[in-house]
Amino acid sequence: MRFSGILALLLEGAGYTLLVTVSCVITGLVTGLGIVALRRLFGKGVARLLALYTYVFRGIPVLVLLFIVFFGLPGLGIRPSPLVSMMLSLGLVCGAYLAEVFRGALDAVDPHEIIAAEVMGLSRLQVILSIEFPQMLRLAVPGMLNEFTTVLKYSPFGYTVGIPEITKQAMALASTTLRGIEIYTAVGVLYFGIYQLLCLLMRMIERKFRVPGFATQ
Amino acid sequence: MKRFSGFLCLLLLLGAGCGEKNEMKEIKVAVTPASPPNLFEENGKTAGIDFDIFTAYCKARGCQLKITPYDWQGMLGAVIGGQADVAFSGISITEERKKVMEFSKPYMENTWNLVSLTKRNIKIEKMEDLKKYSIGYPRGMAYTAFIEKELQPKGYYQIANVKLYPSYNEVLTDLQNGNLDLAFLDGTVAAVYRKKLPIQDSHVFSGFDRFGFAFPKGSTLRVDFDHYLDQISGPELQAIIDRWIK
Numbered sequence: 001m002r003f004s005g006i007l008a009l010l011l012e013g014a015g016y017t018l019l020v021t022v023s024c025v026i027t028g029l030v031t032g033l034g035i036v037a038l039r040r041l042f043g044k045g046v047a048r049l050l051a052l053y054t055y056v057f058r059g060i061p062v063l064v065l066l067f068i069v070f071f072g073l074p075g076l077g078i079r080p081s082p083l084v085s086m087m088l089s090l091g092l093v094c095g096a097y098l099a100e101v102f103r104g105a106l107d108a109v110d111p112h113e114i115i116a117a118e119v120m121g122l123s124r125l126q127v128i129l130s131i132e133f134p135q136m137l138r139l140a141v142p143g144m145l146n147e148f149t150t151v152l153k154y155s156p157f158g159y160t161v162g163i164p165e166i167t168k169q170a171m172a173l174a175s176t177t178l179r180g181i182e183i184y185t186a187v188g189v190l191y192f193g194i195y196q197l198l199c200l201l202m203r204m205i206e207r208k209f210r211v212p213g214f215a216t217q
Numbered sequence: 218m219k220r221f222s223g224f225l226c227l228l229l230l231l232g233a234g235c236g237e238k239n240e241m242k243e244i245k246v247a248v249t250p251a252s253p254p255n256l257f258e259e260n261g262k263t264a265g266i267d268f269d270i271f272t273a274y275c276k277a278r279g280c281q282l283k284i285t286p287y288d289w290q291g292m293l294g295a296v297i298g299g300q301a302d303v304a305f306s307g308i309s310i311t312e313e314r315k316k317v318m319e320f321s322k323p324y325m326e327n328t329w330n331l332v333s334l335t336k337r338n339i340k341i342e343k344m345e346d347l348k349k350y351s352i353g354y355p356r357g358m359a360y361t362a363f364i365e366k367e368l369q370p371k372g373y374y375q376i377a378n379v380k381l382y383p384s385y386n387e388v389l390t391d392l393q394n395g396n397l398d399l400a401f402l403d404g405t406v407a408a409v410y411r412k413k414l415p416i417q418d419s420h421v422f423s424g425f426d427r428f429g430f431a432f433p434k435g436s437t438l439r440v441d442f443d444h445y446l447d448q449i450s451g452p453e454l455q456a457i458i459d460r461w462i463k
Contacts, residue, residue, distance in 0.1 A: 009261050071298035160291035172258045174386045175251035178413050
């Protein structure tokens with residue numbers, strides 16, 4: 001088999017890797033932001049429940065959770081598809097980690113701004129959406145990028161539930177061609193490319209929430 | 218809306234059907250395409266002994282195969298969990314596996330070969346010599362039970378001295394790098410790799426391992442498939458196997 005053919009098959013897998021990564025990142029972002037917002041909006045009871053969620057989901061290995069969701073839930077009559085299973089395991093774990101990243105960033109928002117906003121008559125939700133979140137996201141960029149790359153590198157678990165991502169293609173190709181070193185080098189390059197895409201996405205978020213003349217370094 | 222539903226299909230990825238209507242019965246198949254010659258991919262297409270046997274069965278019964286590749290754990294999990302109707306990729310019939318899944322009748326006798334690099338020219342004449350060498354194979358293989366039950370009690374080899382790897386690729390790479398003396402390979406796998414690598418059999422164990430197609434517990438498909446295996450057993454089945462091994 002020619003190397004161009006190998007690369008074409010690996011690229012096919014890269015599409016699925018990207019799909020898994022982006023779906024799980026989106027699930028994580030929604031969950032993480034949701035947790036932070038709910039914690040700010042409601043009282044101690046809810047906050048305790050959310051703290052329990054992050055406590056549990058940060059502690060369970062992704063593969064264990066994936067097995068529970070994909071192979072365990074059908075026993076209860078729920079049959080999540082492979083991608084949904086990834087979102088419910090890797091995505092939710094990512095959400096728990098992001099919630100903690102956001103919590104740290106949120107603490108760095110100047111409390112006087114929040115008081116000022118409340119004095120201006122902004123509702124709690126308005127304060128969160130227009131004062132706290134934009135600043136929080138800006139401060140959370142490095143932590144978020146860390147988390148997203150972790151998700152990318154956990155994406156090979158998708159193969160365990162039947163998503164033919166890069167690692168699957170690499171294993172199948174290496175077993176017949178015995179050109180493992182070339183194949184895995186190409187895989188490394190592809191992962192690096194996807195990592196670059198994630199960096200680009202983060203730069204876009206950074207630009208969107210940048211305050212002109214403030215913390216531009 | 219059409220575009221949206223297409224997007225949903227993509228999202229649900231292999232989810233339930235997406236409105237496709239198949240008149241022929243669809244059989245969900247779980248495979249691990251890293252097990253030549255039983256199951257592998259050739260230019261991105263599934264191929265191999267197991268695939269040919271099951272395709273022939275499906276042709277005879279008028280059904281369609283929907284193949285999903287998993288890693289080894291995932292493939293077995295899919296059969297146990299019922300995500301797949303059948304799994305095949307050179308799966309050994311073992312007592313442990315029989316507790317959680319059903320097997321067809323054995324369709325292939327497999328040998329276990331200890332191979333070494335041709336230039337090392339290791340020959341295991343007496344089992345007592347085994348101790349002198351390191352043995353390696355992929356995790357989760359049936360060799361572990363074999364060593365524990367057959368070799369360890371007789372003092373031929375200690376399971377603690379085994380080197381475990383993620384897959385055959387790493388085993389053979391380490392063998393070539395000189396970090397490993399002997400690799401445990403399926404006879405079928407050894408036949409494939411012998412053509413591409415300078416390796417030779419140092420010892421062959423036979424009569425311990427047979428391959429079967431794996432089905433979920435209580436599968437009616439298994440009953441029918443066993444009937445089919447009975448029909449083709451003999452020269453017809455051997456012809457399919459020989460096509461890939463010789």
